[in-house]
Amino acid sequence: DFPSGYTGYHNxxxxxxxxxxxxxxxxNLVRLSSIGKSYQNRDLWMIxxxxxxxxxxxxxxxxxxxxxxxxxxxxVEMCLHIVKRFTDGYATNSSIRNxxxxxxxxxxxxxxxxxxxxxxxxxxxxxxRKNRQPNSTSTGTDPNxxxxxxxxxxxxxxxxGSSETYRGTAAFSAPETARVRDxxxxxxxxxxxxxxTHIDWHTFSELILWPYxxxxxxxxxxxxxxxxxxxxxxxxxxxxLNGYTPxxxxxxxxxxxxxxxxxWGQHKIWSYTFEMYPASASGTSGFYPRDSVIAAQTSRNDxxxxxxxxxxxxxxxxxxxxx
Ligand code: 0X9
Ligand code: CA
Ligand code: CA
Ligand code: ZN
Numbered sequence: 001d002f003p004s005g006y007t008g009y010h011n012x013x014x015x016x017x018x019x020x021x022x023x024x025x026x027x028n029l030v031r032l033s034s035i036g037k038s039y040q041n042r043d044l045w046m047i048x049x050x051x052x053x054x055x056x057x058x059x060x061x062x063x064x065x066x067x068x069x070x071x072x073x074x075x076v077e078m079c080l081h082i083v084k085r086f087t088d089g090y091a092t093n094s095s096i097r098n099x100x101x102x103x104x105x106x107x108x109x110x111x112x113x114x115x116x117x118x119x120x121x122x123x124x125x126x127x128x129r130k131n132r133q134p135n136s137t138s139t140g141t142d143p144n145x146x147x148x149x150x151x152x153x154x155x156x157x158x159x160x161g162s163s164e165t166y167r168g169t170a171a172f173s174a175p176e177t178a179r180v181r182d183x184x185x186x187x188x189x190x191x192x193x194x195x196x197t198h199i200d201w202h203t204f205s206e207l208i209l210w211p212y213x214x215x216x217x218x219x220x221x222x223x224x225x226x227x228x229x230x231x232x233x234x235x236x237x238x239x240x241l242n243g244y245t246p247x248x249x250x251x252x253x254x255x256x257x258x259x260x261x262x263x264w265g266q267h268k269i270w271s272y273t274f275e276m277y278p279a280s281a282s283g284t285s286g287f288y289p290r291d292s293v294i295a296a297q298t299s300r301n302d303x304x305x306x307x308x309x310x311x312x313x314x315x316x317x318x319x320x321x322x323x
Contacts, residue, residue: 002073002120008291009073010080011120012042012113018080019047019109026087029053029100036179039133040114044179049086049105056194060313061104061187063198063269065180068143068259070115070128071287074276074297075201079109081298082305099309106183106195111176112143127284131174135161141168144202145257146177149265150214156256167257177259184267197312198271199305200259204286205252206244207275208235208304211264213249214256222265226321234311234318235272238304249273270315272308274301 002009010018023032031053034043050059066079086105089096110116114132119125130140138161145157148171152159157167172178187194210231212220218228232246239246249260263271277297278286289297314323 001123002291003123003125005290006073006288008294010076012110012117015076015080015109016043016045019045019083022047022083022087026090029087029090030083035108035183037175038112038114039131039175042113042117044108044111044113044176046106046108046183047083049083049100049107050103051101053104056189057104059102059104060196061106061194062309062312063184063195064105064107064201065111065198065259066108066201067110067112067116068176068200069202070112070119070130071125071284072201072203072276073116073119073287074203074289074294076109076116077294078201078276078298078301079107083107083109085302095306099306103309103312104194105309108180111180114176115140125284125288127287129164130166131176133168133174135166135169137161138166141166141174143174143177144200144259145255146172146174147257147259147262148172148181149257149262150212151257154214154254154256156214156254156258165255171257180259181262184263184269188267193267193269195267195269197308197315198260198263198269199308200271200273201276202273203276204278204281205275206242206277206279207252207273208239208242208244208246209249209252209260209273209275210235211249211260211271213258213261214254216250216254218248222268226316226319229319230316230321231270231272234270234308234315237318238272238307241303241307242301244274270312276301
């Protein structure tokens with residue numbers, strides 16, 4: 001389990017308990033479901049937050065994913081914080097109520113529960129990143145190199161099973177990414193993708209990143225200059241609210257097979273990657289901030305998340321365009 005100084009973080013069982021408690025407390029606002037199983041057969045839980053949550057209403061849909069990377073435990077807390085704020089806040093906060101009433105918000109707090117549990121299993125952090133799927137030489141596929149848009153194209157991932165950025169044997173060879181893909185594919189209704197926007201939460205470096213990650217070019221097939229302008233304008237406005245640094249993903253380094261490139265390339269979902277606290281650290285210590293920072297470093301993103309939800313009907317609106 002989590003060591004002393006970190007017991008405020010949720011392990012997998014505690015995360016599931018928290019989600020179930022939310023269902024008990026706010027059955028009028030949430031639906032809990034599993035999108036399938038991890039490699040080690042853990043449920044990949046997803047919670048929907050909206051008014052009339054049992055109905056598929058004509059409201060812009062928004063997706064938040066957390067914990068693709070096992071050791072990035074602060075991101076689980078970020079997703080749970082989003083759930084809590086939009087449910088506990090509903091009765092008393094009119095701006096929260098307006099967002100919940102006008103959006104369908106899907107939240108997957110742990111995309112990689114096997115890796116996350118492995119990271120804490122001995123009571124000392126293992127600094128584990130990948131999932132726990134065996135490969136030909138070692139263990140683990142990097143979920144954020146396993147997505148099927150320009151998979152393995154560009155030197156932004158590894159074919160070596162022992163690498164921290166092992167891309168897997170094929171796009172979606174990891175069950176965890178395949179199940180998120182399947183869910184997103186089911187949201188194409190009448191030929192129209194219902195999910196308009198997405199944030200994938202990571203740690204660390206305090207960055208807001210947008211596609212593409214596989215190329216240094218600002219524009220590329222499927223991403224024109226106007227769209228790039230939308231990504232950067234919304235990215236910068238969110239960054240002004242949380243103090244992160246906004247940039248195209250490849251400005252950090254080239255990655256191929258990352259989730260945001262697939263969400264945009266395949267579905268035209270306006271997809272961002274947020275790298276949370278801290279801004280910098282030595283070695284892997286940045287993945288392990290004490291639990292005392294959880295409250296401040298999750299609520300720090302509240303106004304950026306609100307802006308993001310607000311524009312989720314039509315992100316091009318931010319540069320005066322229509323949808
Ligand atoms: O390498 C990653 O997957 C991310 N950094 S982390 O330290 N959380 O592992 C950055 C990914 C940046 N690229 C894209 N988002 N495309
Ligand atoms: Ca609704
Ligand atoms: Ca809908
Ligand atoms: Zn990460």
